[in-house]
Amino acid sequence: MMIAARCTRLGIPIVKNLTRVSSTSMFKSTDLNQHYIHSSVTCFPKCELTSKRYQIERGQFSTISEEDVNFFTNLLGHHRVINDETELEGYNIDWLGMVRGASSVLLKPKTTEEVSTILAYCNKRKLAVCPQGGNTGLVGGSVPVFDEIIISTALMNKVENVDTWLGVVTCQSGCVLEALDEHVSEYGLMIPLDLGAKGSCHIGGNVSTNAGGLRLLRYGSLHGSVLGVEAVLASGEIVDCLSAMKKDNTGYDLKQLFIGSEGTLGLVTKIAINCPPRPQSVNLAFLGLETFDDVLKTYKDAKKKLGEILSSCEFIDQSSIECVEKNLKLKAPIGAHPFYMLIETSGSNGIHDEEKLNVFLEEALGAGLVTDGTVATEPSRMHHIWSIRERIAEALINDGCTYKYDISLPLPHFYKMVEDMREHLGSNILRCCGYGHIGDGNLHLNITSKEFEKDLLNLIEPTIFEWTAKVNGSISAEHGVGFKKRNYIHYSKSSGAIALMKQLKALMDPNGILNPYKVLPDN
Structure with missing residues (x-):
């Protein structure tokens, strides 16, 4: 009762609801959020082509012909070849409406074998391809730069097996998270x-x-x-590393090559994932802090x-909360503070979990670290x-x-980055804010302006990457390198590491057809 009284006085209502919650509703996103992510591209005027905005030279790839379209149509049928x-x-x-390609053909395979046939044909013809899942990426990795053929995994959405003894699910790569x-x-x-995009993003x-x-x-x-991955190489060869064993210490761990390679080494078609038991008790605290x-x-x-x-353990600054409240009319459950945390x-x-959380909050309040907050279990x-x-990402747009x-x-150095960039950019911007995963050092720094400005981009880059390198950080925590960061990868990787990446790319995709202009630098 002591913690409840203390929290009530400080504006922290403790929600006394310790009944077991539905496992399917615990983290479910709203229909509104799902609709937004699926249809967000219609919110923007058509942006400038990536190739023009960034002055990119097209690779020496073939141009798709009517004969090529006929081949894909005979393989997949008219309804799975999109050229409108x-x-x-x-x-x-x-x-985000920041990068735009000019693909004239999209393919929708349903099986690994169809992907294999498509890639073998494209490799022989030297037709560049762009693998695409839910297209929720933020670094331009999932859309074409020129006229690459888009290979969508949207119809590869079967769950093949759930091993309840090991706690492992095996599924196709197009399953929505x-x-x-x-x-x-x-x-x-x-x-x-x-993820925030869980209603649209694909597990692949x-x-x-x-x-x-x-x-x-x-x-x-x-x-x-x-635990395992099945992927198709540029040649059409299927690499089966789909082991569902939690211990498989036989030879090179080849699946790791495809995790994080952003479709540049192979197209992931199936995955085996370790699934922990679903928690029976969840508590969430939203806290306000002064420094x-x-x-x-x-x-x-x-x-x-x-x-x-x-x-x-999540971190949000005041500017991010103000953006959500202003642009989406979502009201924060506590008053204004310079900083916020979600724990x-x-x-x-x-009962055990709530007691531990209450003791933690009592001590944080007593020490003056937390000044306000709310706790929920329902x-x-x-x-x-x-x-x-x-x-927040939606609000910023x-x-x-x-x-x-x-x-x-x-x-x-986590928040110093936001403060320094805010000072560096001054009145050239509408907003500079930060939020992210404080538990793993992952900052999402966001800067907004009324419209795209090349001069502003030049003020931001490479300053932000130089700053990150000076404190031994990484220029990409979880979004990947994609198109936007490929020429800045040297701020996080040594020349030797980049050279080895290029060797792997040349070995596994000698014609360079898989997601060109992504991940690896131009020179």
């Missing part, structure tokens, strides 16, 4: 990955970009969670005092609080043009 310009528009542009999570929830399991795209998400702190990266030093101390205490039940616990015993309240965090940067930084 209007229908293709949404596949040629990213959902949220739908896959709901499927395994029927077996008391969960996908160890959660997640694996190909090594997506991190909200709960990497608890479950680790996909390099650990993915970033308080944020760091609170995170350190959370790791120590919440231990095994800590599943997520989630997940476990099997509701699904509807948790969903509302999470939606504030997950829809409503400012106009968003320049998004996903970087890893040592925690002492």
Whole structure:
């Protein structure tokens, strides 16, 4: 009762609802958010072609012919070969409206064998291809730069097996993340990955970009969670590394080549993923803090005092919350503060977990680290609080043009990046804000202006990458390198590492047809 009284006085209502929640509704995104992500490309005027905006020279690839279209039509049928310009528009542009290609053909295979036939043909003809999942990427990796053939995994959405003994799901790469999570929830399991775009993104795209998400702190990266991968090489050869064993120490771990390679080494067609048990008890705290030093101390205490039940630790600055409140009319559950944190616990015993969280909060309040907050255990309240965090990207787009940067930084430098960029850019911008996964050092830095400005982009880049390199951070934490960061990769990788990457690319895709102009630098 002491903690409840203390929290009430400070504006923290403790939600006394310790009944077991529905496993399928715990983290479910709203229909509105799903619709937004699917249709967001229609929110923008048609942006300039990537090839013109960035002055890119087309590679020495063949141009698709009527004979090529006939081959694909005979293989897939008319309904799975899309060449209508209007229908293709949404596949040629990213959902930020920042990069746009000019593909004239999109293919929708259903099987690995069809992908194999397509790639073997394209390789022989030297036709460049662009693999595409849900097209929710933020670095231009999932859309063409020129006229690459788009290979969509949208129809490759079968769940092939759920091993309830090992806790492993095997599925095709086109399964939507949220739908896959709901499927395994029927077996008391969960996908160890959660993203704001879960209602649209494909698991194959997640694996190909090594997506991190909200709960990497608890479950680790996909390099650990993915047990097996099936992929098709540029030659059409199928590489079967689809082991579902949690221990498979035989030879080179080839699946790791495809995790995070963004479709440049092979097209991922099937995946086996380790699925932890679905938590029976979830608590979520939304806290207000006065300084970033308080944020760091609170995170350190959370790791120590919440231990095994800590599943997520998120950071949001005031500017990000103001953007959500202004542009989406979502109201934060507490008043204005310079900084905010979301701390989630997940476990099997509701009473035990709530007691640990209450003790942690009592001590944080007593130490003056946390000044306000709210705690929820019921699904509807948790969903509302999470939606504030997950829809920041959507809110920022409503400012106009968003320049998004996903970087890893040592925690002492985490927010200094935002402050320095804000000072560096001055009145040239509408907003400079930061949020992200404080638990793994992943900052999402966002800068907005009314419309795209090349001069502003030049002010931001490469300054932001130079700053990151100076503190030994990474220019890409979880979004990948894609098109936008390929020529800045040297800020995070040595020349020797980049040379080896190029050798692997040349070995596995000698004609360079797989997702060209992505990941590797031009020179």
